[in-house]
Amino acid sequence: MAIKGAIVVDTERCKGCGVCITACPKDVIALAKNVNGKGYNYAEMVNGDCIGCAGCAIVCPDGVITVYKQQV
């Protein structure tokens, strides 16, 4: 049985600090090439390896990451 995870980033509130990228054990997150309304390169999922550990959300200074997890 595998675990599948996903994150939803509130891109308009993300400040692109990159702390979530360091925290992710699966290298799922990177900063987008595009910017949000404030001019920040926001965080986004770049592959499907997420395990829903929520490490990114826990260290996110601005609380912009919501995490989902499902056993598949």
Place this chain on the structure above:
Amino acid sequence: MAKELKLMKGNEAIAEAAIRSGCDGYFGYPITPQSEVMEYLMLEKPWEKTGMVVLQAESETSSINMVYGGAGAGKKVMTSSSSPGISLMQEGLTYLAGAELPCLVVNVVRGGPGLGTIQPSQADYFQATKGGGHGDYQLYVLAPASVQEMYDFVFDAWDIAFKYRNPVMILSDGAIGQVMEKLYVGDYVPRWTDEQIRKIAPWATFGKPTTRDHNIITSLELDSAKQELHNLKLQAKYREMEKNDVRYEEINCEDAEYLFVAYGSSARIAQKAIQLGREKGLKVGLLRPITLFPFPTKRLAELSKKVKGMLSVEMSAGQMVMDVRLATENRCKVEHYGRFGGMIPTPHEVLEAMETKIINA
């Protein structure tokens, strides 16, 4: 109301009034000549009688910020001190005024500047009536002239403080604080319940119920346009005080040709000087401002059309005299007579000053 007759010091009257007026908390730091306020409270143990909190803080800075906290939480809270301690409280007072918090601060004034002396003085008039700390703000200032008024004004202070959401100062002096006089005390006013606080001070931080957003107590507004609006609101409040809550007393003013203008201890001395003057056939009277802010400007303006001259008697180098001059606008002669640095004038020298500076000048 049942009245009991007591013999007390002015400072003790403040403390007794605090307990009987339903005060929730007193936070203070000892300083001569007002230390009896907290000493009396600690002896009386009001926490056993009414639930009132009494705490000796580590400094006046801390005391006034404890008052800020309690006031922000909707409680009737107060502190007392004397001049050097009140200087330390100026930071807290401007924050209290900015955040529009009701509270009572008693200043039993002693001579300055600096450590000065422990004897009575009225040299903190400017500090009390012109703000004191930074920014455009006013305290509502009551000036008692007797031990009875020390007691009564504590009750009045709560009404005004919560009516306007503004700090109230009782500006007394070392003489009124230390003198023993008889006074009548009344029934105990119960402390407000949590339900009453929710109604009287819905803006206060007593814990956020699910029915409303969180309350915030602050004096900070970084948006200048909003800060200006806040300032305009404060100014409107001060104008309301000037309109509705000016207090003064007139003694022998009906036929007076010459007026003493004096508050607190100086008013008591001036009263005796009037007696001496009248014995000599001089038509002298007294206008005693009871509120120093708002100042009885209007009444003094009216009187300035009737009398030939006014002498402002203060235990300072001449502070209130500025407000008397502003009120009278050169319609009559206005001079100042004062002793300071802890010295108290005698009725004879006050009358002599009236004669030399006004009547025979």
Place this chain on the structure above:
Amino acid sequence: MTFNQEIIKPENLVYTKTKVLTDAVMHYCPGCGHGRIHRIIAEVIEEMGIQDKAICIAPVGCSVLAYNYFEVDSQGAAHGRAPAIATAIQRLYPDHHVFTYQGDGDLAAIGTAETIHACNRGENIVIIFVNNGIYGMTGGQMAPTTLIGMKTATCPYGRDVQLNGYPLQITELLAELPGTCYVTRQSVHTPAAVRKAKKAVQMAFENQKNKKGTSFVEFVSNCNSGWKMSAPAANKWMEENMFPKYPVGDIKVNGEKVIKNA
């Protein structure tokens, strides 16, 4: 491009922002530790069900606007005076949960007297102390906790002991006072650190519930703007430089100093 979108359903939710934080966008710099520390406190308040009894006292400094983020009744204090304000409210409302949130300048410089005396009286309050070794709000000046040799706007050649004295370990100092019940130092730079720090905050509020005296939680945190680094680099610099001077861990638990193995 999107990934694993099919699992985004309410029943699969594992983590979202607590409702004890407002939806206001925080003014903190990208990567600042304040946001995480705010969230830990808010989560503990939510989990303990004490939102209606919690009162936050915000300081002067970067977190001056903290009251905009906590969905609890709050007061903004004058610089350094939060412990005095908290003292009064806690005594007037003994069953409430009053906590202060203060930076190093606020708590350990201008407010030293208020801090020490509130702790020494054993006020039943929670003090949250965020130490990033610098004054962030005013533009990166020297703090009482600035490390020796560390450069700031007011010690541009590095903190010099002859000129500026030593970094103040106020947390160790406060642990000496009998009034403090719980004194701990935490950090929030990794998920594991955040989880541990949250337990510390929880213990602090539990102590308060049981009226055990003052609980003091220091957070060694970053100031990537003031330190002039990226957020991940600042976290690494913190581990290498701040932690040796400000070691993470409990200093006092239940009124007893924690004996560290020699």
